[in-house]
Amino acid sequence: MSKQPKAKLFSLRCLLMDFVRLTGALPGLVWLRPKRRYTSAQAKKRIRGAALVISNHTGFLDPVFTMLTLWYRRQYFVCHQAFTETKAGPFFRATGCLIPIDADNFGVGSFRAVTDNLNGGKVVTIFPEGHINGGQMLTFQSGMVLMAMQGHCPIVPLFIKPRRHWYSRLEVIVDAPVDVAALCGGKPAFAKIKEITQLLQDREAYLEQLAHHTTYTEEST
Amino acid sequence: MSRNEILEQLKEILITADERGAALLDLVTEDARLQEDLGLSSVNLLYLIIAVEETFGIRFDDVGVNAFPTVGDVVTYIEGKLS
Numbered sequence: 148m149s150k151q152p153k154a155k156l157f158s159l160r161c162l163l164m165d166f167v168r169l170t171g172a173l174p175g176l177v178w179l180r181p182k183r184r185y186t187s188a189q190a191k192k193r194i195r196g197a198a199l200v201i202s203n204h205t206g207f208l209d210p211v212f213t214m215l216t217l218w219y220r221r222q223y224f225v226c227h228q229a230f231t232e233t234k235a236g237p238f239f240r241a242t243g244c245l246i247p248i249d250a251d252n253f254g255v256g257s258f259r260a261v262t263d264n265l266n267g268g269k270v271v272t273i274f275p276e277g278h279i280n281g282g283q284m285l286t287f288q289s290g291m292v293l294m295a296m297q298g299h300c301p302i303v304p305l306f307i308k309p310r311r312h313w314y315s316r317l318e319v320i321v322d323a324p325v326d327v328a329a330l331c332g333g334k335p336a337f338a339k340i341k342e343i344t345q346l347l348q349d350r351e352a353y354l355e356q357l358a359h360h361t362t363y364t365e366e367s368t
Numbered sequence: 369m370s371r372n373e374i375l376e377q378l379k380e381i382l383i384t385a386d387e388r389g390a391a392l393l394d395l396v397t398e399d400a401r402l403q404e405d406l407g408l409s410s411v412n413l414l415y416l417i418i419a420v421e422e423t424f425g426i427r428f429d430d431v432g433v434n435a436f437p438t439v440g441d442v443v444t445y446i447e448g449k450l451s
Binding site: 250251253254255256288293297336337338340341 | 384385386387391410411412413414415417418419422428429430431432433434435
């Protein structure tokens with residue numbers, strides 16, 4: 148896998164994003180902070196360079212939970228374009244960490260925005276189910292594999308275990324990165340991409356199973 | 369590159385852009401609609417765009433996948449970019 152270039156750490160954009168993140172994260176640190184669990188020692192290793200993070204979508208706060216789980220400055224989120232056109236849209240756009248996509252007419256520009264960020268060494272989070280699930284995980288879309296392929300980065304699966312009670316602490320299971328380039332090998336046919344998508348869906352289902360057990364090889368809070 | 373040559377290369381790409389593979393070839397004509405007739409999804413079309421860019425050495429503008437209703441529209445777009 149090729150080395151990713153590092154983005155500027157002290158640009159105005161980065162500082163503004165930090166301000167939004169800190170002010171937004173303060174209540175999270177007190178109450179929302181999820182309990183992180185890892186499937187292996189490799190999963191616990193800090194991500195170096197770019198990565199495409201995928202997660203199940205259980206609610207509107209999922210981006211906050213993934214942000215609190217993987218504490219990276221340069222983290223972006225893929226979201227529905229309609230989400231940025233709501234009344235709260237200007238606020239979300241001001242955070243500068245959203246990549247809006249039109250689900251009905253997927254644009255080449257949106258795809259490039261994701262791959263450019265990945266090629267720039269940033270962490271991008273996407274919810275491959277496309278919508279908030281109602282407790283049952285939905286079928287993953289294959290677009291994420293194309294993004295990781297073009298972004299030359301691994302995919303990191305997460306599983307957000309929904310709270311049992313409003314006061315119980317949320318748990319997030321982190322899996323080891325999946326090297327998509329190694330699985331694809333050159334220019335894969337679409338059937339291969341579907342195969343990798345299924346593999347990632349299976350990984351996510353495995354994480355869901357793990358979420359209901361308490362023993363892990365590595366654990367961190 | 370002539371229009372026919374572009375279409376032939378596009379057919380080869382279409383074989384890899386869908387799980388049905390070579391079975392899709394019978395359906396591919398210039399008038400065939402990508403989503404309705406060939407049954408390609410938005411992800412299939414995205415794959416097609418990436419493969420076309422790599423094969424023909426062109427770069428697509430910021431267009432939506434619905435900007436190309438038929439196979440002929442893709443050929444015309446590539447033709448325009450190559451010229």
